[in-house]
Amino acid sequence: MNFNWNNQRVTITGGAGFIGSNLARVLIDRGARVRLVDNLERGRMEYIQPLIGPATFVNADLKDGQACRNALADTDVLFHLAAKVSGIKVYVNQPGSVLTNNMLIDANVLSSIVDTRIARVFYASTTHVYPENLQMTPDAPPLAEDVALPASPGLSYGWGKLLSEISLQGLAREHDWLRVSIARICGAYGYNQDIDLETASVIPVFCHRAVRWPDLKPFRIWGTGEETRSYCFIDDIVEGLLRCIEGLDHTSLIAPFNLGAEGRHTIREIAETVVKVSGKDIQLEFDRGMKTTIWGQAISNRLAGEYLNGWHPTVSLEEGIRRVYRHVAARLAAAS
Numbered sequence: 001m002n003f004n005w006n007n008q009r010v011t012i013t014g015g016a017g018f019i020g021s022n023l024a025r026v027l028i029d030r031g032a033r034v035r036l037v038d039n040l041e042r043g044r045m046e047y048i049q050p051l052i053g054p055a056t057f058v059n060a061d062l063k064d065g066q067a068c069r070n071a072l073a074d075t076d077v078l079f080h081l082a083a084k085v086s087g088i089k090v091y092v093n094q095p096g097s098v099l100t101n102n103m104l105i106d107a108n109v110l111s112s113i114v115d116t117r118i119a120r121v122f123y124a125s126t127t128h129v130y131p132e133n134l135q136m137t138p139d140a141p142p143l144a145e146d147v148a149l150p151a152s153p154g155l156s157y158g159w160g161k162l163l164s165e166i167s168l169q170g171l172a173r174e175h176d177w178l179r180v181s182i183a184r185i186c187g188a189y190g191y192n193q194d195i196d197l198e199t200a201s202v203i204p205v206f207c208h209r210a211v212r213w214p215d216l217k218p219f220r221i222w223g224t225g226e227e228t229r230s231y232c233f234i235d236d237i238v239e240g241l242l243r244c245i246e247g248l249d250h251t252s253l254i255a256p257f258n259l260g261a262e263g264r265h266t267i268r269e270i271a272e273t274v275v276k277v278s279g280k281d282i283q284l285e286f287d288r289g290m291k292t293t294i295w296g297q298a299i300s301n302r303l304a305g306e307y308l309n310g311w312h313p314t315v316s317l318e319e320g321i322r323r324v325y326r327h328v329a330a331r332l333a334a335a336s
Contacts, residue, residue: 003246006031011075011118013062013109014082016043018193019124019185021051022234023079023241028054030242037062037071042085047192063101068108069115077120077245080109083161090199091155092293099156106164110171113178120179122244123168125256127186127299128158138228138266140296145184145257145303154293165256172253179252181244186260186299189320190234191327203231203321206271207328210278220285225268228296232260233320236313243308257303261313264298273318277325 010027014020015036020043027034034055036048039062048057060071062082072078084101091098113121130143132154153159165182172180194200195208209219240259247254265273268284275282304311315323 002249005242008032009035009074009076010079011035011037011072011077012079012081013037013071014043014080014124015055016040016045016048016057017081018047018190019188019234019237019241020079020081021047021192022190023081023238024048024051024055026238026242032077035071035075037082042194044192062105062108065108065111069112072109072112072118073116075116075118077122078109078113078118079122079124079241079245080106081124082109083124083157085157091157092291095156099160102157102160103163106160106167110164110167114171114175117177119177120245120248121168121181122241123164123180123182125161125165125182125184126158127184127258127260127297128155129153129162129165129184129256130158130297132294135294135297138226138264138296140228140298142262142298142300143258144300145255148256169253169255176252179248181248181254182256183240183244183259183304184256184299185232185237186258186297187229187231188234188237188260189231190237190324193324195328195331202229202267202270203274203324204328206274207321207325208332210274210280210282210325211329211332213278213280213282218285219271219282220287221267221271222287223267223292224288225266225271225284225286227267227292227294228264228298229267229270230261230264230298231270231317231320232313233315233323236261236315240304240308240311243311247307247309254307257307258299258301259304260299260301261317262299262301264296265317270317270321273321274325277318277322
C-alpha cells in the first residue's frame with residue numbers, strides 16, 4: 001500500500017463512539033490530523049478525552065444539514081460511522097425512529113461529501129442488510145455479499161443501511177474525483193462499547209452482568225441460547241477500516257463486502273466464555289418467551305482478504321472477551 005496517513009485531514013462521524021474512538025487512537029499514532037464529530041447521544045467524552053489535543057472534537061447533530069456541512073468541511077478522508085444504533089430491543093421496538101433518523105443522517109452526509117468534495121470515503125454498513133429468511137436457523141449458510149438482493153432485511157436499521165450503500169455507490173460512479181469503500185461490519189466488539197443493560201449488545205452486557213455478579217441477579221439471557229453469531233475484536237476491525245481507505249489507491253470503488261470473523265458461536269457459548277473469564281460460579285437463565293428475530297448469522301469474509309491485502313482477524317473470541325471483561329470491570333469500578 002502506498003497511502004500515507006501523515007498529515008491527512010481525517011474526519012470521523014460518530015467519533016466519540018465505540019468504533020470511532022478506537023479508530024481515532026490508531027490514526028493519531030499514524031500521524032493523521034483527526035477531527036471527531038459526534039452529538040454525544042451514544043458517544044461519550046470519556047472515550048476520547050485522552051485524544052483531545054492531537055485530535056479535535058466537534059459537537060454536531062448530523063440531522064441538521066448545515067451543521068453537517070460545516071463539520072465535514074476541509075476533509076481529505078471521511079470515515080462515516082455515525083448512526084442511530086442500539087441493542088436489539090431498540091431496533092425491534094422503535095423501527096420508525098431508527099430508520100427516519102438514519103436516513104436523514106446519511107442523506108446529509110452524502111450531500112456534504114459532494115458539496116465539499118471529500119476525495120476518500122468509508123461507509124460503515126452492517127450485516128443487518130441481509131434477508132431475514134437466510135438467517136432463520138442456527139446453522140444457516142454463511143452470508144456472501146451477493147445474497148443481499150433481492151432485499152428483505154428483518155430490521156429497519158438494515159433497510160436504511162442498504163439504501164445508503166446503493167446511494168453512495170451511485171455517487172462514486174457519478175463523480176470521478178470520489179473514491180468509496182463500503183464494509184458490512186459483522187459483530188464488532190471491544191473497548192468503549194455501551195455497557196448499559198437495556199441498550200448494549202451481547203458481549204458487553206454479558207461482561208457487565210458477570211462483573212456485578214452476584215449482586216446483580218439473575219443472569220438472564222434473551223432467547224434460547226442456541227442462536228448463533230460471529231464476533232470480531234475491535235483491533236482487527238480498525239485494521240480493516242484503515243485498509244479500506246489505503247486500498248483506494250488502486251480503485252475508485254471497493255464494493256460492499258463483509259468485514260468480520262468467519263465461524264460462529266452460540267449465544268450460550270458466548271455467555272459460558274464470559275463466565276469462564278470471570279472465574280465466578282454464575283448460573284445462566286434463558287428467557288425463551290422472547291421472540292428471536294435472527295437465529296443464525298455467520299459470514300464469508302473471502303472478499304475482505306481479497307480487497308484488503310490479505311486482511312484477516314487475529315484475536316480469538318476468548319482472548320477478546322478477556323480483554324473486554326477487564327475493560328468493563330475497570331469502567332464499573334471507576335463509576336462506583
